[in-house]
Amino acid sequence: MLRVAFHHFHMLKLFLFIFLTYRVRSDTEQKCEEFTDLNIHNALAGTALKVKLLLYTRTNQNCAESLSEYNTTASTYLDVTKKTVFIVHGLRLTGSTPIWLNDIKELLLSLVDINLIIVDWNRGATTVIYHNAVHNTRRVAEILKKYIDQMLAYGASLDSIYMIGVSLGAHIAGFVGEMYNGTLGRITGLDPAGPSFSGKPPNERLDHTDAKFVDVIHTDIDVLGFREPLGHIDFYPNGGADQPGCPQTLFSGAQFFKCDHQRSVFLFLSSLRRSCNITTYPCDSYLDYKNGKCANCEAFQPMPCPVLGYFADKWKNYLIQKDPSETKAYFDTSGQEPFCMYYYFVDFITWNKSIRRGFIRIKITDSAGNTIESKMNSEAATFQQYRQASIFVGFYEDFDKISRISLTFSTRTLIGPKYKLRILRMRLRSTTDPERLQMCRYDFVLLENIEMTFKPIPCQERDK
Template identity: 75%
Template structure:
């Protein structure tokens, strides 16, 4: 009798344990990719009440959910093509960071069965099917009191186009879509209805990090961000001998840049501009036209920036440079120089800054060559991996980067250095000095006078 009782108790304990087991993202392998997978979609809900154990939403009975609160923002995260079948490496981080940033309903869209295949075209064909399934879930949420304004979809690669297809079904009334390096292959020549488009939601922000290979090159959103020009990302392998990382590093960088914005260690500031070349030449670093939000920031808080002067039908491209590792922030400055050489000089200026504690940082950006003409102002964009607050010394080196020509001098009438990340800081100046080619000149700057006063001084001299 005692044995029977223990046996019944054991069965009950095992059954209870199975009932408490948390639903997890589908974990497959290369064997599944080779054999192919039939499309299956599951939605895993996380909230601050169940941050570590997901609840699987029932496809035709979403209202039965224990944790879904339709009065809160509903955020969908949609992955892309999975040629190896493993769960995305960033999945755990994006879940934790989104929940810590805001009290939301976070829904991980798991279509790994359907995305795991060596046949990319099969995964592409499944995108519209996934979108139709997601619409069924959203429809039920709307009936239960949710608002389209509160629906936010974050799509990675193929997932970005899935989000776009869902948005089309609601005539662009979704609150927001973020596309993280939307897939290029099979979508590049598609019309707006065949891919993600800026009309698919009220606000569409897109990060292009691999636009010359796996990603999409042309603008797709309300605002399109192009880190480091949108192609080769610093810190990523440059040769095929690096293995799989060579193919996916640039493509995945969009995700890690987005994650960085959630960690809040620094804001990645971007600059609306027509081209990366114009940005590098310092032509697009004044964001006063976009007040009161100033320059847009990348990532989760990109929707805080609102365009005031640009027509709604016109997309905005924003460019910026990053470091090669987390948190990816660059601290940018504009070096504004007026020269008085009679002959035109063309070359580069490297900048180093030192603070009062003796810390020194050197410019990390590969700026474009500048053309220096007599009494003409030239702006040089320069950036540092580390932010120094109180600058005590500035070092400049002029170079033409030519080996056979004679050494040149660059005669500086005036120079100013202005922080773009912290425009409230003092602008630093220096007047009347000469840079000898390839010889570093170090000096102590002085605070710049007010602009009107500076102009009067130049007229007097």
Template identity: 70%
Template structure:
């Protein structure tokens, strides 16, 4: 249902570009190379403005003069996009995607903060030293906007890696009155262990949300916002290379995933629901599938619409909220969360893993191997396992289950199931599917037709 709206906006904006802004210069993001990185680049900041009236033709904003662009309407929401360290000098590959996706959603000012001259260097320490200088330049321009009638409430900063801390420095200079800051995998090296005024912090804006996607390398592990999202636990991201043989992608894929997850949230193909939890392990074990302890009683979504979740504002001194979720390997990254409830009637306790596969009449299948930790099945006790699927089928014609103890040798066991139930987390009102009285032979796939669950207590 969301795709047609996005498509309509695309057509509308395409029509607006029929009469391009001819005769006026378009500015581009600074494109450097490895030579510049080796010799070093002095800091220079270029502010590139995009609006719905100049989608494909950036206008440069002069930092030293009064507001000089007829495209900049200070009454609108203004988004600053701040990139991070650029070791090779090339423009980030996600720039146009994030700019255009934002403008598809809302009529706003999008200002790309190009500090590539200053971020391009083989010496990371030099780029990190420039972050506060960039923040001071941004504050001077925001001051001009405020003098023209802009509101801090309408200022939204999206910072990537080092850019996340730049955004935090700007927010700190305004005593946390900026409307919002989103940190996309804030840089960890040289910032870990720093005091709040030396890095991004929840006090830097009215709402601070952070996506951590590379906490074991280039990113920052600890929480830095009002709500911190940890896709796939915040470490290794699915679809990213696992060995150094993959070249540069091995080093940057996890780090960049935060940006691609955010961009995916702009396109409205699906909303990535997340689950507040103490740890990724607890989330994977299905211990955090309810958001009833928060107001409103809904789980937060990651990305652009994260600010619609205001549970953190209910308390006077809100605790840090960490939210966990899993993703697919590629855009739009969404997966479907289900609970598989199993009640067994084995007299002896069984321990093992379950693999579940869903099938449609058309022959489409999706599988979830629930193998995070060994499940313990005891007689007449319900075990609820969190299953994650790459696809979400409205109508399931067949289900298969396979039980395994993980042992290669030794006796084969049976799991006698009194009832199995499949229920959606995202849509609790959806029809629940059940099957009663079946026996799973170890390592043997058992296929059956599910039926609507009976309204009985078990």
């Protein structure tokens, strides 16, 4: 009996040891750092600056590791031989976690095997006094430099550092880049903050000299964002101001103020989802883009037109060698994800003896009967005998097979005679996909304000 009791006692000790060891190990393994979640009370009271660096990798993509700015070796997951992406948020008026933070983390890690570091400066960014947050941007940059210095000491390269900054975070990224004399690999500015930074010299804001490649998306240039170019390439969706799908009145509450500003982030996220490539067109002005004057991208041949977002760096070598080194690119979007538009030139050769000026509304229909209408053509086209007039149009959807095209010619005059437009050849060619089959129609007449629908045919070789 004594031997049995002794055996049971040892078995109990062994069981307790295994249980306690597993419990301690589980507690340790499950300790996940999270973004600082504050509220409007913190914003009203103000918050002292405190920066947390939250590391995610493919090994710990659901459980952040907190990094020390003074000790890189303390990290379990950081691999300095890999690319490191820093995500830096901006002002937090209510103290809440940015709604896009988890998406950008998951999408980036699914796309590339990287160190992803979320720079949590919510304590310091949560305030109703904007100037206080602006004042903290330099201090955040100094903390980031200390950590990057540690990474460099253990074998990281500045070329592998990529910073994505939102609003005030874009200028923080610029300050870090300036500290390294522009040798960071890349900075992406997502609607960099305008107030307190507009009109400042390059060393007091984001600038194209802050990294080897700087790309910027401007979506709220008339209120919260920065109007002027800041990077090697600056993208201005819908002209950079009012974004489709965003509220137009104060009755929409907070969304009225932040929707345009935040759209830059969601456009970048769309590029990570890769549901479509958002094609952009380098141009001097939004009006020139709308009128089709910049849709050929000749300067980038044999590359196609630049795309927005994460993959914009494919055009890096073309952009950094330009003089001047700033390029503005324009494009339009739909009001909801994936935000893409699909662009075409519609070319007309007419044989009217008299010059005609007017607008042409264009619809395309697929084999299932779905019809979409073009959303551009802001300036009247000029039609002259035997000369080609080209109209630049965009559609919110794209059809694999176009079964019918509808055209309506109008001079938009309320009085006077109705005109005819005599067409020798109409050609539909995609600029989004230049390799796509070009469609034509020959010898027909458009009567003003009368819609004409026809089945297009593949263009003859001489018309391509």
